[in-house]
Amino acid sequence: MITFNKEFKTFRIDTPNSTYCITISEKGYLAHSYYGSKIGNDDISYLTRQMEYGFSSSEVFREKHSLLDFLPQELPTDGVGDFRESALSIYNNNGNNGVELKYKDYKISEGTQTIPGLPAVFDRNSKSQVLEIITTDEVLGIEVSLMYTVFEELDAVIRYTKITNTKGKNPVYIKKALSASFDMDDNNYDMITLHGSWARERHIDRHPIHMGKQGVVSMRGETSHQEHPFIAILENKADENTGSVYGLNFIYSGNFVADVQKSQFNSLRIVMGINPENFSWKLNPGETFYTPQAVLVYSNQGINKMSQTFHDLYRNHLIRSEYRLKERPVLINNWEATYFNFDTEKLLSIAKEASKNKIEMLVMDDGWFGHRSSDDSSLGDWIVNENKLKGGLKYLVSEVNKLGLKFGIWFEPEMISPDSDLYRTHPDWAIQIPEREPGMSRQQLVLDITRKEVEEYAYEAVAKILRSANIEYVKWDMNRQLADIGSINLPSDQMGEFYHRYVLALYRMQEKLITEFPNLLLENCSGGGARFDPGMFFYSPQIWCSDDTDAIERLSIQEGTSIIYPLSTMGAHVSVCPNHACGRVTPFKTRGYVALSGTFGYELDITKLSDEERNQIPHQIELYKRYGDLIRTGDYYRIASYSQNNEYDCWMSAAKDKSKAIVTFIQVMNHPNYKTRFIKINGLDDNTLYKITFPDENQEQNPEIKMTGLTLRNAGIPVKRDWGDFQGKLIYIEKF
Ligand code: DGJ
Numbered sequence: 049m050i051t052f053n054k055e056f057k058t059f060r061i062d063t064p065n066s067t068y069c070i071t072i073s074e075k076g077y078l079a080h081s082y083y084g085s086k087i088g089n090d091d092i093s094y095l096t097r098q099m100e101y102g103f104s105s106s107e108v109f110r111e112k113h114s115l116l117d118f119l120p121q122e123l124p125t126d127g128v129g130d131f132r133e134s135a136l137s138i139y140n141n142n143g144n145n146g147v148e149l150k151y152k153d154y155k156i157s158e159g160t161q162t163i164p165g166l167p168a169v170f171d172r173n174s175k176s177q178v179l180e181i182i183t184t185d186e187v188l189g190i191e192v193s194l195m196y197t198v199f200e201e202l203d204a205v206i207r208y209t210k211i212t213n214t215k216g217k218n219p220v221y222i223k224k225a226l227s228a229s230f231d232m233d234d235n236n237y238d239m240i241t242l243h244g245s246w247a248r249e250r251h252i253d254r255h256p257i258h259m260g261k262q263g264v265v266s267m268r269g270e271t272s273h274q275e276h277p278f279i280a281i282l283e284n285k286a287d288e289n290t291g292s293v294y295g296l297n298f299i300y301s302g303n304f305v306a307d308v309q310k311s312q313f314n315s316l317r318i319v320m321g322i323n324p325e326n327f328s329w330k331l332n333p334g335e336t337f338y339t340p341q342a343v344l345v346y347s348n349q350g351i352n353k354m355s356q357t358f359h360d361l362y363r364n365h366l367i368r369s370e371y372r373l374k375e376r377p378v379l380i381n382n383w384e385a386t387y388f389n390f391d392t393e394k395l396l397s398i399a400k401e402a403s404k405n406k407i408e409m410l411v412m413d414d415g416w417f418g419h420r421s422s423d424d425s426s427l428g429d430w431i432v433n434e435n436k437l438k439g440g441l442k443y444l445v446s447e448v449n450k451l452g453l454k455f456g457i458w459f460e461p462e463m464i465s466p467d468s469d470l471y472r473t474h475p476d477w478a479i480q481i482p483e484r485e486p487g488m489s490r491q492q493l494v495l496d497i498t499r500k501e502v503e504e505y506a507y508e509a510v511a512k513i514l515r516s517a518n519i520e521y522v523k524w525d526m527n528r529q530l531a532d533i534g535s536i537n538l539p540s541d542q543m544g545e546f547y548h549r550y551v552l553a554l555y556r557m558q559e560k561l562i563t564e565f566p567n568l569l570l571e572n573c574s575g576g577g578a579r580f581d582p583g584m585f586f587y588s589p590q591i592w593c594s595d596d597t598d599a600i601e602r603l604s605i606q607e608g609t610s611i612i613y614p615l616s617t618m619g620a621h622v623s624v625c626p627n628h629a630c631g632r633v634t635p636f637k638t639r640g641y642v643a644l645s646g647t648f649g650y651e652l653d654i655t656k657l658s659d660e661e662r663n664q665i666p667h668q669i670e671l672y673k674r675y676g677d678l679i680r681t682g683d684y685y686r687i688a689s690y691s692q693n694n695e696y697d698c699w700m701s702a703a704k705d706k707s708k709a710i711v712t713f714i715q716v717m718n719h720p721n722y723k724t725r726f727i728k729i730n731g732l733d734d735n736t737l738y739k740i741t742f743p744d745e746n747q748e749q750n751p752e753i754k755m756t757g758l759t760l761r762n763a764g765i766p767v768k769r770d771w772g773d774f775q776g777k778l779i780y781i782e783k784f
Contacts, residue, residue, distance in 0.1 A: 050156050050179045050198065056091045059154070059179060061196055063203045066346040068196075070122050070181065071096050075115070076150035078122040078183060078194065080230045084292065085348045096120055120231035120315065123183075123194055123209065125149055126224065132317050133261065133309045136209070137224035137324070140188055145223070149183035149192055156180075160197055160365075163208065163338045165552045167299050167586030169365040175200040176365075180210075189215040190331075197341075204361050205344045206299075212336040221541070222329040226305070226321025228296065228342035234314045236284045240351070241306075242276035242608050247596035247629045249273050249577040250608035252691065256284065257316065263307030265323055269494075269530025269547055270301060270574060271581040277304040278612055280354065281318060288686055289350040289730055296320045297358060297612050299366070300340035301583035302551035303327070326533065328544030340583065351611070356683050359614035362585055363681075369562070369589035371569055373616065375676050376590065376647050377408035377454050378669050379521070384597065384623050385653035388415035388422055391436045392444050396451075401654045403451040405665040409521060409649075410448050411456035416441075418468060423527075424491045427463040428470030430509035445517040456521030456569070457513065461506045461557065463492050463527065470505075477502050481534035489528035490575075497553040498546060499537045507557045514565055523592070524558070526574040551583075558587035571619055571647075580609065585617060590647045592619035597651055598627035599634045599642040600716055600774060603690050603697045606645060615701065616680035620646025622668070624653070636661045637744070638776040640668040641712050645679060645699065648672045671744075671778070675710045678703060682710075685731045690716045698727055702781075706733045706757075711779040713767055718775075726764030729781070732757040737784040740765055744778050754784055 049062045058081060061068040069082040071093050079096035096119060113129035124130045126137035127146030139145045157178050160171045179196040193210040207228040213220050237257050241264050242250040264275040271277060277298035283291040296318065298304050303323035310316055320342045329337050343361065347354035363372060380402045382390055390412075399410045417433055418426025432441045445455045464471050464478050471478065471493075478493035480486040486493055497503045513519070533546050562570060570588035572579050576595035584591055594605045602620065609618055620643040625633040643649070654662060682701035690697035695717045702709035709732060732738065734757045742750040750768065765779060 049200070050177045050196070052154060052156070053089070056093060058092065059181065060089075061179065061198055061205055062086070063198055063205070063346075064201065065348055066203045068205050068344075072151045073098055073119065077116070077119060078149065078151060078181065080120045080122045080232075083230055083232065083294070083344075083346065118313065122230065123149065123192070124229055124317070132311050133307055133319055134224065135226035135229040135319050135321065136192065136211075137222070138188060138190065138211075139221040139223060141218035141220065147185050147188060147190070149185055151181070152184045152191070153182045154180060155182075161195070163341070165555060166338060166340050167366070167555065167583050168341055169197055169206050169299070169343075169361065171199070172364055174364070184214075188220060189213060190220060199361070199365060202361055203346050203357050206341050207344065208339045208341045210336055210338055211331065213331040213333050216333055219330050219332045222331055222337055224324035224327070225329070225337060225339050226319050227298065227339040228321065228344060229317065229319040230344075231315055231317045234310055234316050237281050237316065238284045238286070239308055240280040240282065240611070242278055242611065244273050244605075244608075246273050246575055246578075247594055248601070249580065249594050249605050250276055250611075251604050252608045252611065257281070257308055257310055259310050261307055261309045263305065265305045265325075266303050267323060267325055269303060269550060270526065270579055271304070272529070273576065273578045277306055277320070277581060279306045279308065279318070279320070280351065280611075281308060281316065282351065287350055288352045291348075291350050293347045293351055293354045294318070295345040295347070295354045295358065295612070297343045297345075297582060298340065299343065299582040299586070300551065301554065301579055301581050303547050322548060326544060326547065329548070330542050330545070343582070352686055355611055355686075358612045359684060362582060363614050363616060366582060367585045367589050367617070369570070370567070371589040373681050375673070376569065377521070378406070378672060379409040379411050379456060379649040380407045380654060381411040381413055381621065381649065381651045383413035384628055384651045388420065390415065392438050395444060396447055397655050398653065399448045399451050399453050401662075402650075403453055405654065405662060406669045407453065407650060407654075407665070409454040409456055411458065411521060411523060412444075413458040413523070414460070414525070416457070425465045425467035427460055427465040427492050428468045428495070428509075430459070430513060432513075441513070442517045445519065449518060454520045455518060456523065457519050458523045458525060459510050460525045460527060461510050462495050462497055462554065464495050465492050476536060479530065479532060479534065481532050484532060486532040492528055494528065494530055496535050496537065497557070498535050498549040503553050503557060507560055510561065511564060514568070520567070521569040521571065522561070523571045523573050524588070526579060528575075529578075555583070555587070562587055573619070577605070577609070580613070590617050590619050593646065596629040597621055597623035598630050598632050599639045599714070600632060600690075601630055602642050603714060603716070606642070607686060607689055607691065607697070607699070610684055610686065610699070614680075615645050615684060616647070618646035621649045621651035623651045624657070634774040635772070635776070636664050638714060638774050640664065640671070641714065641776040641778060644668070644672055644675065645701075645712060648676070675778075675780075678708065678710050683731065687711070687727060687729065690714070696725070700729065700731065702731050706731070706736065707783045709781040711765075711781065712776065713779060714774070714776045715770060716774060718773055722769045724769065725767045727767050727779075728762065728764040729760040732760055732781065734758040734761065738781050739784040741780050741782075742777060743780050
């Protein structure tokens with residue numbers, strides 16, 4: 049619910065458990081007056097401390113610098129006296145910077161709004177509202193609208209800004225346009241960020257906030273394996289289930305920044321948006337620039353509740369695909385099975401064995417086009433290699449379909465190999481700085497899709513293949529990051545627009561793709577999980593989580609990913625051992641359990657599996673069919689984290705009505721003298737009697753148990769020891 053109290057000059061955004069307030073200050077600035085657990089309908093303008101003094105000794109008629117350097121701001125600007133991190137920096141045509149926004153007007157409207165060219169949260173059967181607070185800088189001739197979206201059922205506030213050059217003949221230059229910012233007093237807060245590398249994405253890092261600036265960034269042209277557009281600010285005593293937590297996540301797939309600055313008066317400024325480094329945007333008179341949306345989630349019940357709010361927001365209000373909550377076809381992907389070394393015969397032999405074992409789709413990965421037999425060529429030449437695929441793609445797809453399997457295919461549309469016909473014809477289509485030899489990565493360059501003709505070529509190359517056969521799934525990959533930024537499309541005063549224009553072109557291409565092929569199941573991917581971000585969810589319901597398919601490595605990767613994203617979105621497959629990323633050997637059963645908490649599928653040569661392992665596949669698929677719905681739609685609970693306790697991992701998906709739940713338990717380290725573990729289950733109904741079964745265990749040794757939710761929560765379920773390393777168990781809990 050959004051309201052404006054004229055007397056208190058305060059906007060209130062009320063969600064079920066939080067209140068967010070913006071107060072118009074005496075001098076017309078927008079002050080951030082409150083964000084946290086619900087408060088009453090009172091005059092809270094005192095929270096903006098306008099009458100207190102910092103640097104200046106004058107209390108009431110304070111000088112501007114003193115006020116701005118002290119005031120908790122809603123969209124701090126650069127160059128006029130707030131010396132903390134700014135969220136907006138604009139230069140006029142003469143090169144002077146300085147933005148001073150004063151309140152002008154507001155609008156409250158029902159429903160959500162789209163943002164031209166960018167993903168945006170939308171309404172689906174709930175009540176939502178948008179608040180637009182309009183501010184102006186008359187000197188610069190700009191109007192800046194601060195936009196806030198809320199859904200009645202969620203403790204989330206989704207922000208972005210609209211910047212319009214409203215008057216004059218001259219352009220202005222935006223140097224920094226962040227999407228969200230708010231200030232609050234530090235309260236011994238900690239900060240959580242997600243860090244990683246290739247094959248080690250999104251590991252959780254928690255640390256106390258110190259003085260000065262700290263945060264996460266990407267300058268890689270994409271979200272990245274290394275840092276993630278997410279920060280959580282939380283009370284240092286907060287844990288999974290208690291305490292105040294503020295989470296921020298960015299609905300964008302390019303360079304980002306998310307910072308916390310603790311400054312002189314022990315206040316925190318938290319900002320998130322497009323990374324201003326190497327960014328600028330020329331705004332001609334009459335033009336508007338839209339920032340991407342940043343999501344702010346507040347939880348007063350710890351980290352887990354914050355995660356659940358993000359999950360519900362993304363499942364219900366960001367993912368558009370018809371697959372968002374639906375069962376996905378169980379696929380088998382040939383990447384780890386064959387790498388580049390395959391032909392029609394090999395793929396059909398995999399498909400034949402797969403169909404006997406209840407697998408539903410074959411995905412042909414990298415290497416089917418041009419003359420690609422390693423990663424050194426052919427990107428851009430999206431023409432079927434008929435030496436490998438004898439009889440062509442149509443033949444292969446129809447043979448796969450005859451076996452009762454769907455067919456999916458891999459692309460890397462944004463790339464160009466120097467050894468390709470495309471590069472030989474259009475060397476200038478690769479991103480590069482004139483006279484500087486562009487740096488290679490995975491032996492490839494990146495196409496300048498900010499150029500219309502290049503974007504069209506790349507899109508058509510994909511679409512043409514999809515039009516040529518019955519292809520029901522696409523894996524859209526991206527295996528290098530952007531550097532040597534230059535485009536013949538852009539004049540020098542617009543070169544700073546390149547990175548953002550690149551993301552806009554990517555979004556345009558994927559929008560076209562899902563419009564032309566509305567039933568396509570699209571999976572995004574970037575050398576594993578470097579493009580696992582909410583921006584991509586607007587186009588694809590699932591994203592490949594990581595190239596590390598080892599079940600134990602995946603515990604940390606999937607746990608970190610679950611901090612923000614629902615299990616329904618996590619691309620997860622069972623692969624062979626020793627694992628190709630780390631050499632570990634784990635039981636096939638455990639690999640299945642870990643993949644079950646994702647989209648589920650296989651990435652192995654099924655024709656080479658031992659009978660003992662292959663025979664487990666139909667049963668694993670049966671488990672996916674039995675529990676998949678609960679996993680995709682349920683509330684997620686992190687129960688124990690191997691990365692913290694170094695012994696075991698445990699998590700649960702519980703039905704929204706608390707009638708049933710599926711718990712996954714993985715014993716990572718085994719010790720002698722191991723006792724039965726009592727796993728405490730938070731999140732069910734205290735007064736309900738539940739029946740607990742171990743669906744995959746010997747029933748005599750693990751008989752059914754009955755207990756109330758209260759006992760489950762405080763005493764726990766007894767989980768017996770299994771012999772050997774890396775053993776897993778499923779525990780099914782159902783209302784008795
Ligand atoms: C990186 C992906 O993450 C892998 O799954 C695979 O598709 C390779 N690229 C193919 O080059």
